[in-house]
Amino acid sequence: MRAVLALVMLAGFFVLAVALAGGLTAIALWRFSIGDVEGGAWMLALAVVFGGPALWATLRAVFARPEPGGVRMTRDAHPELWRHVDELARVAGTRGPDDIRLVDGANASVWERRGVRYLELGLPLVAGLSVGELRSVLAHELGHYGGGHTQLSAVTYRAKLALELAVRTDRAFGVLSAWAALYALVAASESRDHERFADEVAVAAAGRDAARRALLRSGPVGEAWHDYVTSYVSLAVAAGRTPPLLEGFRSYLSHPQRVHELRDLEREMAEREPTSVFDSHPPIRDRVAAMALLSSGDVPIDERPGWTLLSGVSPEAASLLLGVKGPFATWEELVSLSGPAHVRRYADALRHAGRVSKVGERLPDVLAALERGELHRLTGAPVDASLTPQQVHEAAVETVTELLACTVADQLVTANRATLEINWGGLFVLRLPDGAALYSDDLVAPAVRDANRVSEVRLRLQAVGVDGL
DSSP states (O other): OHHHHHHHHHHHHHHHHHHHHHHHHHHHHHHHHTTOHHHHHHHHHHHHHHHHHHHHHHHHHHTOOOOOOSEEOOTTTOHHHHHHHHHHHHHHTSOOOSEEEEESSSOEEEEEETTEEEEEEEHHHHHHSBHHHHHHHHHHHHHHHHTTTTTTHHHHHHHHHHHHHHHHTOOSTTHHHHHHHHHHHHHHHHHHHHHHHHHHHHHHHHOHHHHHHHHHHHHHHHHHHHHHIIIIIHHHHHHTOBOOHHHHHHHHHHSHHHHHHHHHHHHHHHHHOOOOTTOSSOOHHHHHHHHHTSOOOOOOOOOSBGGGGGTOOOHHHHHHHHTOOSSBOOHHHHHHHHHHHHHHHHHHHHHHHHHHHTSOSSHHHHHHHHHTTOHHHHHOSOSOTTSOHHHHHHHHHHHHHHHHHHHHHHHHHHTTSOEEEEETTTEEEEEOTTSOEEOHHHHHHHHHHOGGGHHHHHHHHHHTTOOOO
């Protein structure tokens, strides 16, 4: 019933647009016909302001066509993936996809166009989940097929696109915005029911444990992917080289530091996830709790890495999705090519912060400011006013620690007292001439967190060869 109501409201949006534009235009023409030029001009202006955005958006949406993106995963090239998808489709009692695409982003989705079914699978999920967890993700999406949730996808795609475009340009008393909010409220309630149905399919097909783990891990894997792309893949883009991208992400995820961080993040993201009546998905914690109540057959958990289903994604496919170009290079070669420039940029950022805050640009000036308890002078006022004081402080600590660590690394590398090596737990490790490994972030972190330990850190920095302190 709510699905029908949502479609009626989408249709009503276009009726409202036509009524606003057509009615006001008719009044304008009438005013012109009786010689009231000024009144007609005002009515015509109101017609443009009220109805123009919706009509313009409707015309754009009519000609819009959802197109599959990413890299196509054919049956011939990836038979194991298709075998699992076909099996899961039978469990879900539905016809499987006709086209599977590997896309960027830690998400999966299904949609239809002219009877052709598409499944889009995020590269981070393939690289970061186990086979059992990935089967749960696939079964969930196939559940949307089985529940008939994608049958009107082409219609709703155009309708929602029109609605979004119109609202962006709506400046007339929020008439269209209010309608969009009401539609979102109705559509979100229906969408949450769809998600619960698809979760039930996931549990039946992949097992309760795998389904719950997939839900809890997908968000943290997405955060890890974002950090990996920002911190590591950016080195490849800067150097114009192509390293083994998927192997790098697997090394990132398997590092003990990252394993610990992801476990903590699973709990934090589930506990802190906000809720709203406009959410299209129930909160993860509620979905996990609901799964605990579902009966699940004796489904063994396949702990193999999810990427084994794809027979090994080609380096070209990963490079295309991430926008990485250039000749092949190992991660070690990449660090030597772009690592020094990377730490120099961060060192320059700390110097800029010191100059703007009037703390001072030199490393001794920054350490003296930290010793005086002036950490927040370096970072300034928070941009996001919704953050708590604790969140603001933690963000300042993290930022200054990273900048200070890179400043130390920059000085040592520039003075030929250390070289950079890849560190999947924290970007770089400094290798000293005697072969010892130095983790500059661990070295400077105590000074950032505790003003009383600055003198101690200063002595350690002098001991490893940092001058001018």
